[in-house]
Amino acid sequence: MNRKGIIIVVSGFSGAGKGTVMKALTAKYDQYALSVSATTRTPRSGEVNGREYFFVTTEEFEKMIEEDGLIEHAKYVNHYYGTPRKYVEDKLANGIDVILEIEIQGALQIKEQYKDAVLLFITPPSADELEKRLRGRGTETDEVIRKRLGRAKEESVGIEKYDYIVVNDKLDECVENVHRIISAAHCSPDRNIEFIDDIRKQLEKY
Amino acid sequence: MNRKGIIIVVSGFSGAGKGTVMKALTAKYDQYALSVSATTRTPRSGEVNGREYFFVTTEEFEKMIEEDGLIEHAKYVNHYYGTPRKYVEDKLANGIDVILEIEIQGALQIKEQYKDAVLLFITPPSADELEKRLRGRGTETDEVIRKRLGRAKEESVGIEKYDYIVVNDKLDECVENVHRIISAAHCSPDRNIEFIDDIRKQLEKY
Numbered sequence: 001m002n003r004k005g006i007i008i009v010v011s012g013f014s015g016a017g018k019g020t021v022m023k024a025l026t027a028k029y030d031q032y033a034l035s036v037s038a039t040t041r042t043p044r045s046g047e048v049n050g051r052e053y054f055f056v057t058t059e060e061f062e063k064m065i066e067e068d069g070l071i072e073h074a075k076y077v078n079h080y081y082g083t084p085r086k087y088v089e090d091k092l093a094n095g096i097d098v099i100l101e102i103e104i105q106g107a108l109q110i111k112e113q114y115k116d117a118v119l120l121f122i123t124p125p126s127a128d129e130l131e132k133r134l135r136g137r138g139t140e141t142d143e144v145i146r147k148r149l150g151r152a153k154e155e156s157v158g159i160e161k162y163d164y165i166v167v168n169d170k171l172d173e174c175v176e177n178v179h180r181i182i183s184a185a186h187c188s189p190d191r192n193i194e195f196i197d198d199i200r201k202q203l204e205k206y
Numbered sequence: 207m208n209r210k211g212i213i214i215v216v217s218g219f220s221g222a223g224k225g226t227v228m229k230a231l232t233a234k235y236d237q238y239a240l241s242v243s244a245t246t247r248t249p250r251s252g253e254v255n256g257r258e259y260f261f262v263t264t265e266e267f268e269k270m271i272e273e274d275g276l277i278e279h280a281k282y283v284n285h286y287y288g289t290p291r292k293y294v295e296d297k298l299a300n301g302i303d304v305i306l307e308i309e310i311q312g313a314l315q316i317k318e319q320y321k322d323a324v325l326l327f328i329t330p331p332s333a334d335e336l337e338k339r340l341r342g343r344g345t346e347t348d349e350v351i352r353k354r355l356g357r358a359k360e361e362s363v364g365i366e367k368y369d370y371i372v373v374n375d376k377l378d379e380c381v382e383n384v385h386r387i388i389s390a391a392h393c394s395p396d397r398n399i400e401f402i403d404d405i406r407k408q409l410e411k412y
Contacts, residue, residue, distance in 0.1 A: 121395075127408030149412035156406045164393040165402065177393060184390035187370040187383060189327075196371065200362045202333030206355035 005092035006185055007114050008032075008099045009107045010178075012122030013152040015134040017168045018101055021122060024175045026099070032182075033091045035100045038064065041079035054084070072102065072109035081106070097182055104158045118185045120178065121162040125169045127152070211298035212391055213320050214238075214305045215313045216384075218328030219358040221340040223374045224307055227328060230381045232305070238388075239297045241306045244270065247285035260290070278308065278315035287312070303388055310364045324391045326384065327368040331375045333358070 012018045026032045038054040040061050049055050056064075061080045064070050073082030083100055091098045100110065110117050124130045130152060134145045159165060164181050168174040189196060218224045232238045244260040246267050255261050262270075267286045270276050279288030289306055297304045306316065316323050330336045336358060340351045365371060370387050374380040395402060 123405060127405055127412075146412065149409070153406075153409040153412050156402075156409050159402050160395045162395060164390065165395050165398050166393055167401075177389065180386035181390040181393060183383065184370065184387040187372055187387060189366045189368060189371050192371050195373075196362075196365050199329060199333055200359075203355070203359040203362050206333075206352065206359050 003031075003095045003186060004191065005094065005096045005098060006182065006191070007088065007092065007110060007117040008097055008182055009110050009117055009119045010099055010101050010122060011104055011107050011120070011155070011162070012168075013124065013130055013155060014148045015130050015137075015152075016122045016124050017133070017171070017174075018122050020171060021168055021174050021178065022099055022101060024171060025178055028175060029179060031095075031097055033096045033098050035083055035088055035091075035098050037081050037083055037100075037102070038070070039079060039081045041077075041081075071113060072100075072106035074103055074105040074109075076103060083110075104155060104161065108161065116185075116188075116190060118164070118182065119162040120181065121159050121165045122168050122174070123159075123165060125167050209237075209301045209392060210397065211300065211302045211304060212388065212397070213294065213298065213316060213323040214303055214388055215316050215323055215325045216305055216307045216328060217310055217313050217326070217361070217368070218374075219330065219336055219361060220354045221336050221343075221358075222328045222330050223339070223377070223380075224328050226377060227374055227380050227384060228305055228307060230377060231384055234381065235385060237301075237303055239302045239304050241289055241294055241297075241304050243287055243289055243306075243308070244276070245285060245287045247283075247287075277319060278306075278312040280309055280311040280315075282309060289316075310361060310367065314367065322394075322396060324370070324388065325368040326387065327365050327371045328374050328380070329365075329371060331373050 010018055010022060022034055026034050036050065036054060038056050038061060040056060040058050043049065043055050047053065058080065061082065064082065065073060069085055070082040071085045071088055073080060083102065083106070088098050107119050111119060124133060131149060134140065134148055166174055166177050166181070185191070216224055216228060228240055232240050242256065242260060244262050244267060246262060246264050249255065249261050253259065264286065267288065270288065271279060275291055276288040277291045277294055279286060289308065289312070294304050313325050317325060330339060337355060340346065340354055372380055372383050391397070
C-alpha cells in the first residue's frame with residue numbers, strides 16, 4: 001500500500017516520560033520524525049537551537065502566526081509555543097509519520113485541521129508514581145512539583161478527547177504500544193482509499 | 207489496567223487466508239480465542255463437530271434464534287451460520303478477546319449490539335493474487351472459483367464499513383498487524399474508563 005504520513009499528537013502529564021518515550025521510539029523505528037517546536041522562552045542549559053526548540057523572539061513568533069506558518073500554537077506560562085507548518089507537511093508528503101509533543105490546546109487545534117491526526121495521551125500508572133518521578137529528578141523545588149501536579153489535575157479533565165491512552169510503566173512496553181497504535185492507524189479504510197479503489201476495479205472483470 | 211475482552215470480527219474475501227491468519231494469531235498469543243460458529247451445512251471431509259463448526263439441524267438452529275442464543279446469524283447458500291452467545295460472553299468477561307470469522311451481514315449485526323467490537327477486513331494484495339490463491343488450492347472447479355471471485359466483487363462494496371483493512375501478503379506480517387490493531391484498540395479511552403477515573407481521583411489531592 002502507498003503509505004502516507006500521519007500526524008501523531010502526544011500529550012501527557014509533565015513527568016509521564018513523553019520525551020523519553022518519543023526519543024526511544026524514533027531511535028528504534030525510522031518511519032517516525034519528531035517535530036521541533038518554535039518557542040519564545042529562553043533556552044535551558046544544554047538546549048540547542050533547532051534540536052529541542054527553535055528559539056525565536058516574540059516578534060518573530062507573531063510574524064509566523066500572521067503568515068500562517070504554524071499549524072498550532074499556544075501560550076503557556078507567558079511564552080509562546082508552536083509547530084512550524086512546513087516541516088510537518090514535507091514529512092507527511094514523504095510518507096513519514098510526524099510526532100508532535102504538545103499540550104491539549106494545541107492537540108485540539110491540530111485535530112480540527114487534520115481530521116485524521118491521531119491523539120495520544122501518555123500517563124504514568126498512578127498519581128503516586130507521577131509524584132515519585134517528579135521528585136526523583138531532584139532538580140525542582142517543592143513548589144514547582146506541586147504546581148506540576150496541580151497542572152496534571154487540570155490536564156486529566158481532557159483525557160477523553162484523545163484517541164488513545166498509553167500507560168508508561170515500562171519504557172519498552174510503552175514504546176511498543178505507541179508503535180502498535182500508529183501501525184494500526186495506517187490500516188483504517190480512510191487511509192487506504194486508493195488501495196480499496198484499485199482492488200474494486202480489479203474485481204470488476206469477474 | 208484491568209483488561210476487558212473485545213469482540214474482533216474478521217471478514218474478507220474467500221481465499222484471502224483469514225483462517226490461516228487467525229490460526230497463526232491464536233497459536234502465537236494466548237489472549238485471543240476463536241469463536242466456533244454453529245451451522246446447518248453438512249461437514250466437509252476432515253471437519254470435526256465443535257472444532258470447525260457446531261453442526262446442527264435446521265430445527266436446532268431455529269430454536270437457538272428464538273431463544274436469543276446467537277449474537278448474529280445469516281443465511282448463505284441455503285445454510286444458516288451463527289455465533290453462539292454464551293461462549294463469546296464468557297470469554298469477554300474473563301478478559302479474553304474473541305475473534306469471530308464472519309460475513310459482512312453478521313459483522314454489522316455484531317457492531318449494532320456491541321458498539322466497541324472491532325471490525326477487520328482481510329484482503330490479498332490484489333485481485334490477481336486472490337485468483338491465484340483460489341486456483342492454487344486445486345480443489346475447486348473453475349465454476350466455483352468464478353463464483354467466489356464474483357462474490358469477492360460484491361463483498362468489496364462493504365469494505366468501508368470495517369474499522370481496519372489488513373493486507374495478507376506475508377503471513378507473519380499480517381498476523382502482527384492484526385495483533386497491533388487489537389492491542390491498539392485496548393488503549394482507547396472508552397475501554398479504560400476505570401483507569402482514567404482512578405487517576406483523576408488520585409490527582410484530586412493536589
